[in-house]
Amino acid sequence: MKRPTILDIARAAGVSKGAVSYALNGRPGVSAATRAKILAIAEEMGWVPSSAARALSSDRADAVGLVAARTPELLATEPYFMRVVAGIEETLAGRGTALLLTTVRDEATELDTYRRWWIGRRVDGVLLLDMRTDDPRPALLTELGAPGVVMGAQRGYGGLASTRVDDHDAMLRAVGHLSGLGHRRIARVSGPQRLEHAARRSRYFDEACRSLLGAEQVQVEADYTAHGGLVATRGLLARPNPPTAIIFDNDVMAVAAVSELTSAGVRIPTDLAVLAWDDSPLCELVRPAVTAFEHDVSAEAGAAARLLLARLTTGTAEDVWLGPRQLRVRDSTAPVGVTRSA
Amino acid sequence: MKRPTILDIARAAGVSKGAVSYALNGRPGVSAATRAKILAIAEEMGWVPSSAARALSSDRADAVGLVAARTPELLATEPYFMRVVAGIEETLAGRGTALLLTTVRDEATELDTYRRWWIGRRVDGVLLLDMRTDDPRPALLTELGAPGVVMGAQRGYGGLASTRVDDHDAMLRAVGHLSGLGHRRIARVSGPQRLEHAARRSRYFDEACRSLLGAEQVQVEADYTAHGGLVATRGLLARPNPPTAIIFDNDVMAVAAVSELTSAGVRIPTDLAVLAWDDSPLCELVRPAVTAFEHDVSAEAGAAARLLLARLTTGTAEDVWLGPRQLRVRDSTAPVGVTRSA
DNA sequence: GCCCTATACTTGACCGGTTCAGTTGAACGG
DNA sequence: CCGTTCAACTGAACCGGTCAAGTATAGGGC
Numbered sequence: 211m212k213r214p215t216i217l218d219i220a221r222a223a224g225v226s227k228g229a230v231s232y233a234l235n236g237r238p239g240v241s242a243a244t245r246a247k248i249l250a251i252a253e254e255m256g257w258v259p260s261s262a263a264r265a266l267s268s269d270r271a272d273a274v275g276l277v278a279a280r281t282p283e284l285l286a287t288e289p290y291f292m293r294v295v296a297g298i299e300e301t302l303a304g305r306g307t308a309l310l311l312t313t314v315r316d317e318a319t320e321l322d323t324y325r326r327w328w329i330g331r332r333v334d335g336v337l338l339l340d341m342r343t344d345d346p347r348p349a350l351l352t353e354l355g356a357p358g359v360v361m362g363a364q365r366g367y368g369g370l371a372s373t374r375v376d377d378h379d380a381m382l383r384a385v386g387h388l389s390g391l392g393h394r395r396i397a398r399v400s401g402p403q404r405l406e407h408a409a410r411r412s413r414y415f416d417e418a419c420r421s422l423l424g425a426e427q428v429q430v431e432a433d434y435t436a437h438g439g440l441v442a443t444r445g446l447l448a449r450p451n452p453p454t455a456i457i458f459d460n461d462v463m464a465v466a467a468v469s470e471l472t473s474a475g476v477r478i479p480t481d482l483a484v485l486a487w488d489d490s491p492l493c494e495l496v497r498p499a500v501t502a503f504e505h506d507v508s509a510e511a512g513a514a515a516r517l518l519l520a521r522l523t524t525g526t527a528e529d530v531w532l533g534p535r536q537l538r539v540r541d542s543t544a545p546v547g548v549t550r551s552a
Numbered sequence: 553m554k555r556p557t558i559l560d561i562a563r564a565a566g567v568s569k570g571a572v573s574y575a576l577n578g579r580p581g582v583s584a585a586t587r588a589k590i591l592a593i594a595e596e597m598g599w600v601p602s603s604a605a606r607a608l609s610s611d612r613a614d615a616v617g618l619v620a621a622r623t624p625e626l627l628a629t630e631p632y633f634m635r636v637v638a639g640i641e642e643t644l645a646g647r648g649t650a651l652l653l654t655t656v657r658d659e660a661t662e663l664d665t666y667r668r669w670w671i672g673r674r675v676d677g678v679l680l681l682d683m684r685t686d687d688p689r690p691a692l693l694t695e696l697g698a699p700g701v702v703m704g705a706q707r708g709y710g711g712l713a714s715t716r717v718d719d720h721d722a723m724l725r726a727v728g729h730l731s732g733l734g735h736r737r738i739a740r741v742s743g744p745q746r747l748e749h750a751a752r753r754s755r756y757f758d759e760a761c762r763s764l765l766g767a768e769q770v771q772v773e774a775d776y777t778a779h780g781g782l783v784a785t786r787g788l789l790a791r792p793n794p795p796t797a798i799i800f801d802n803d804v805m806a807v808a809a810v811s812e813l814t815s816a817g818v819r820i821p822t823d824l825a826v827l828a829w830d831d832s833p834l835c836e837l838v839r840p841a842v843t844a845f846e847h848d849v850s851a852e853a854g855a856a857a858r859l860l861l862a863r864l865t866t867g868t869a870e871d872v873w874l875g876p877r878q879l880r881v882r883d884s885t886a887p888v889g890v891t892r893s894a
Numbered sequence: 895g896c897c898c899t900a901t902a903c904t905t906g907a908c909c910g911g912t913t914c915a916g917t918t919g920a921a922c923g924g
Numbered sequence: 925c926c927g928t929t930c931a932a933c934t935g936a937a938c939c940g941g942t943c944a945a946g947t948a949t950a951g952g953g954c
Contacts, residue, residue, distance in 0.1 A: 213671050213673075215910055215911080216910070216911065217910075217911095225933070226933065226935070227910090227911080227912095227934090227935090228912080228913075228914095228933075229932080229933055232912095232913095232933090235912085238931085238932095239933070240931095241932060241933090244932080256667075256671070257671075258667070258671035259672055259910085259911075260608070260672055260673050260909085260910050260911065261604075261607075261613075261672045261673060261674045262603075262604045262605075262608040262613065262673050262909080262910075263604075263608050263911035263939090264910080264912080265604035265607075265939090266602070266604040266608050266909090266911075266912095266938090266940065266941085267910075267912045267938070268911075268912055268913090268939085269939075271603075271604065273652075282635075282850065283833075285634050285635070285638050286631050286634060286635045286638065286832070286833060286850070287631060287837075289628050289629060289631075291634060292627050292628060292634045293624075293627070295653065296627050296628065296655055299653075299654055303655070303656070303661075308654070308674060309652070310650050310651070310652060310653075311651050311652075311653045312641055312650070312651060313637070313638055313645070314645070319645075325600070329555050329599075330601055330603045331555075331602050331603060332603045332650060436833065436836075436837060465837055469839045470839075472839055473839040473840070490628070491625075491778065492629075495629075495778060495807055495808055495834075495838070496811055496838060497811045497812075497814055508628070557939090557940055557941080558940070559940075567903075567904085568903070568904050568905075569904090569905090569941080569942095570903080570906090570943075571902080571903060573941070573942060574902095574903090574942095574943095580901085580902095581901085581902065581903070582901095582902065582903070583902060586902080586903085602939085602940050602941065604941085605940030605941035605942090606940080607909090607941090608908090608910065608911085608941070608942095609909050609940080609941050609942045610941075610942055610943090673910095
């Protein structure tokens with residue numbers, strides 16, 4: 211079964227290729243009657259545009275790219291990335307835009323991927339995730355002239371549009387929640403400092419602790435994995451004055467800590483309160499359920515995808531500010547020391 | 553910065569377009585000296601083939617497709633899908649083949665996606681996941697003439713190559729493990745029966761129970777989600793003769809049951825033993841850690857991707873049998889009733 | 895010295911769309 | 925009744941590769 215082309219349709223309708231193209235793309239240049247006839251024939255023949263031909267002549271790929279620069283282990287555990295993909299798809303699906311996805315191990319490969327995708331006209335633009343400090347990607351995209359949108363940016367990125375969040379306020383509320391429960395020794399297990407958002411939150415944490423507790427608090431760096439989070443947590447608890455509450459920078463580390471410590475005899479939230487930055491089904495799955503900031507990753511990713519599509523069609527796009535995140539208080543945070551003598 | 557084309561290279565090298573094409577594709581027709589020169593110029597110009605032009609003229613898209621027909625909720629929780637993607641990418645990356653990914657809500661959309669992808673020459677072939685009973689996809693692919701590979705097939709699928717597993721033996725070992733621990737009332741929470749592998753396992757479970765326990769056991773159907781699994785589990789435990797062990801058809805349901813029941817006072821494994829079909833980091837994250845069949849999803853997906861690539865280049869491919877799965881015994885299964893008086 | 899055959903190229907058609915410069919013919923104004 | 929205008933459509937170039945067919949040149953055999 212040969213795929214029908216617009217030439218086949220043209221012949222069947224007794225018109226030229228050009229007329230068929232106009233008709234199928236909803237442009238002026240054909241009468242309503244002819245258009246209807248052409249559409250009917252196309253439908254009947256089961257015509258679908260050749261994305262290759264279209265990309266070649268109109269210089270559009272009708273696809274956007276997403277690169278996952280995470281370790282396979284983290285990809286397999288953290289629900290985050292899949293939710294991003296689902297959200298993007300929600301927006302893209304039905305608009306005829308495809309999603310090109312790849313995972314990479316190192317930065318050089320990642321940059322090369324963007325370059326090849328763009329120069330090879332595989333994508334019309336890309337979505338950027340997990341911005342790093344001194345991230346080379348915005349400069350690369352600018353150099354290439356490739357449209358890009360940054361997801362969950364903590365700051366502006368020159369020519370790239372972005373969905374913006376303000377973790378400053380959220381951090382104040384997180385520390386406020388814990389200090390309001392009476393906690394005075396609050397620690398934080400952060401993500402890698404090379405990630406812009408992790409580094410920002412570290413600064414915000416310092417500020418929040420100074421203003422709400424009047425003293426700096428301990429922060430340790432981890433890698434967002436269950437194992438890394440556990441090592442960091444054990445380090446914190448082995449200190450002379452161990453914290454009574456810990457803020458984890460993602461769900462996986464918080465959940466890992468809760469399940470591991472619980473089975474090791476640490477009572478949560480009595481002995482230790484736990485707060486996770488990004489909520490996810492994981493936080494509800496573990497006992498006690500973990501207090502976390504709601505984070506509608508899918509919606510956010512969808513917004514970023516819409517931004518990119520807007521950028522592609524109109525040429526410009528304004529940053530979108532995401533609303534303040536709500537703290538979902540669950541069982542892993544409680545007043546300090548309560549029922550300690552249970 | 554205009555993208556260089558082979559014509560630019562041809563001019564710079566003082567040869568024709570055709571010669572450049574031969575040189576860049578490693579075909580005979582140019583001398584070693586000319587080839588080296590052309591390659592050097594291409595490299596220097598940062599040339600990358602236009603995937604559109606290549607696809608149009610050579611009828612290859614250099615891309616394969618994967619459709620996720622799962623609910624957003626399940627996608628966000630279950631690590632399975634992301635591990636599949638990672639495994640596929642592992643194989644595809646570096647071979648110049650891209651992965652097109654989409655999520656769909658219903659079967660009609662899914663079928664339409666394959667059709668559009670194929671007729672629109674977006675992909676050279678597709679990977680099939682989660683085969684359903686009376687699955688319409690193999691027939692569609694055959695009709696379209698599109699190469700496809702089935703991942704984790706429980707049976708052969710005519711023209712489609714597949715990675716095959718044998719759950720029959722695994723089910724015998726699962727039931728054997730529990731009956732060996734003294735369990736006599738073993739129940740199973742299955743996935744949707746419309747999924748081929750869930751339905752197969754249900755049959756195998758019946759067979760295993762008859763041969764090892766001498767009696768049929770209860771099975772209830774759920775939907776692989778945390779909520780669905782919990783509802784099913786509570787139903788089982790409310791029966792007159794509740795089971796002392798439950799085999800869950802995936803990790804999410806098992807883990808949800810473990811954490812929910814534990815916090816409700818049910819002691820696991822003492823009051824109830826829990827076994828999950830597919831192992832994942834989730835199973836290790838929860839306490840007690842869940843006994844499960846190891847499942848190297850990434851490796852399996854990688855094998856399927858290799859099969860598809862082989863099919864695309866050689867035209868045929870033989871089914872690949874995946875080795876027997878090992879049961880990872882953890883803390884959620886123990887001899888029946890032991891330490892019940894703790 | 896001549897024919898034959900490789901080898902190393904060139905030429906140009908082709909893939910399936912898009913798009914722009916024409917062409918045709920009908921309607922309209924004066 | 926003729927010139928103008930505009931909608932409707934045609935024809936062909938073009939996007940950037942691939943590839944079959946054709947050409948030129950060198951080298952080998954006799």
